[in-house]
Amino acid sequence: MEFFGMVITGIGVLFLLLGNFGILRLPDVYNRIQAGTKCTTFGTFFTIVGIGFLEPEWLWKCILIALFVLITNPISSHAIARASVKIGVPLCDKSVVDKTKEFEEKEEA
Amino acid sequence: MNAKDVPHQGSFRSSLYLFIILMIIWLVLTNSLKTEELLSGLIISLLLTHFLSANYRELGLPRLRLKRAANFIAYVFVLLSEIIKANFDVAYRVLHPKMPIRPGIIIIKTSLKQDIAKVILANSITLTPGTFTLDIKDDALLIHWINVKSEEEGEAAKRISERFEKYLKVVFE
Numbered sequence: 082m083e084f085f086g087m088v089i090t091g092i093g094v095l096f097l098l099l100g101n102f103g104i105l106r107l108p109d110v111y112n113r114i115q116a117g118t119k120c121t122t123f124g125t126f127f128t129i130v131g132i133g134f135l136e137p138e139w140l141w142k143c144i145l146i147a148l149f150v151l152i153t154n155p156i157s158s159h160a161i162a163r164a165s166v167k168i169g170v171p172l173c174d175k176s177v178v179d180k181t182k183e184f185e186e187k188e189e190a
Numbered sequence: 191m192n193a194k195d196v197p198h199q200g201s202f203r204s205s206l207y208l209f210i211i212l213m214i215i216w217l218v219l220t221n222s223l224k225t226e227e228l229l230s231g232l233i234i235s236l237l238l239t240h241f242l243s244a245n246y247r248e249l250g251l252p253r254l255r256l257k258r259a260a261n262f263i264a265y266v267f268v269l270l271s272e273i274i275k276a277n278f279d280v281a282y283r284v285l286h287p288k289m290p291i292r293p294g295i296i297i298i299k300t301s302l303k304q305d306i307a308k309v310i311l312a313n314s315i316t317l318t319p320g321t322f323t324l325d326i327k328d329d330a331l332l333i334h335w336i337n338v339k340s341e342e343e344g345e346a347a348k349r350i351s352e353r354f355e356k357y358l359k360v361v362f363e
Binding site: 145 | 284293294316328
C-alpha cells in the first residue's frame with residue numbers, strides 16, 4: 082500500500098513538474114494557462130490521492146478534496162483567461178486565428 | 191435564461207437530494223459514526239438544506255431517471271479518458287524541442303439550453319486536450335485551441351464539444 086501510494090504521488094509530482102516546464106516554455110498567457118490547467122489537474126489529483134494511500138485514514142477525505150479540485154480548477158483558469166481577453170492581452174506570433182473581436186460584437190441577449 | 195422555463199422538481203425531493211449530499215460530505219469529513227458526530231452533522235445539514243434549497247432548485251437540475259443517470263456515468267468516463275489524454279498531450283507539446291503548437295481563438299456554437307448544462311460543457315472543454323473556454327455568450331463559446339485544426343464553427347464543434355454534448359443533452363432534457 083505504501084509503495085503504491087508513493088508511486089501515485091510520484092506520478093502526480095512529475096505532472097506538476099511538466100506543468101511548470103509548460104509555463105516556462107510556452108509563448109503567451111493563453112498557452113501557459115493550457116499547461117497550467119491540464120497538468121495541475123492530473124498533478125494535484127494524483128498527489129492528493131497518493132497521500133490518501135500513504136495514510137489510509139485520510140483516503141476518503143483526500144478523494145473528496147481531489148474531486149473539489151477537479152471541479153473548481155477549470156473555473157479559476159477560466160476566470161484568468163477571461164480577464165486576459167477583456168483587457169486585451171495579445172496572442173503570440175505563432176497564432177493562426179483570433180475570433181475575439183467577432184465574439185465581442187455579438188449582442189448580449 | 192428564464193427560471194420559469196426550467197422543469198422544476200418537487201421542492202421536497204430536491205431538498206432531500208441536497209440533504210443527502212451534504213450528509214455524505216459530512217460523513218466523509220468526520221470519518222466516524224459516533225452519535226454526537228452524527229447528530230451535529232444532521233443539524234448542520236438540515237440548517238444548510240433550509241437555507242440553500244432555493245439556490246439549489248434554481249440550478250434547474252432535472253428529475254432523476256435511470257436513462258439520465260446512465261448517460262451521466264457514461265459522460266464521466268468519457269471525461270476521465272479525455273483528462274488523461276489531455277495531460278499526455280500537453281506533456282508531449284511541452285517536452286518536444288520544437289514545441290508543435292498552432293494556437294488560436296475560435297468560436298463554437300452549442301445547442302444546450304440550460305445554464306448548468308453550459309457550465310458543465312465549458313468545464314469539460316477546459317479539461318480536454320488542447321482547448322479551454324474563455325467566455326460564453328448565449329449559445330456561443332469562445333475557445334482557445336492550442337493546435338487549431340479547423341476555423342469553421344461546425345467542424346470545430348465536431349472535434350471539441352460533440353462527444354460531451356450528446357451525453358449532456360440526454361441528461362438535461
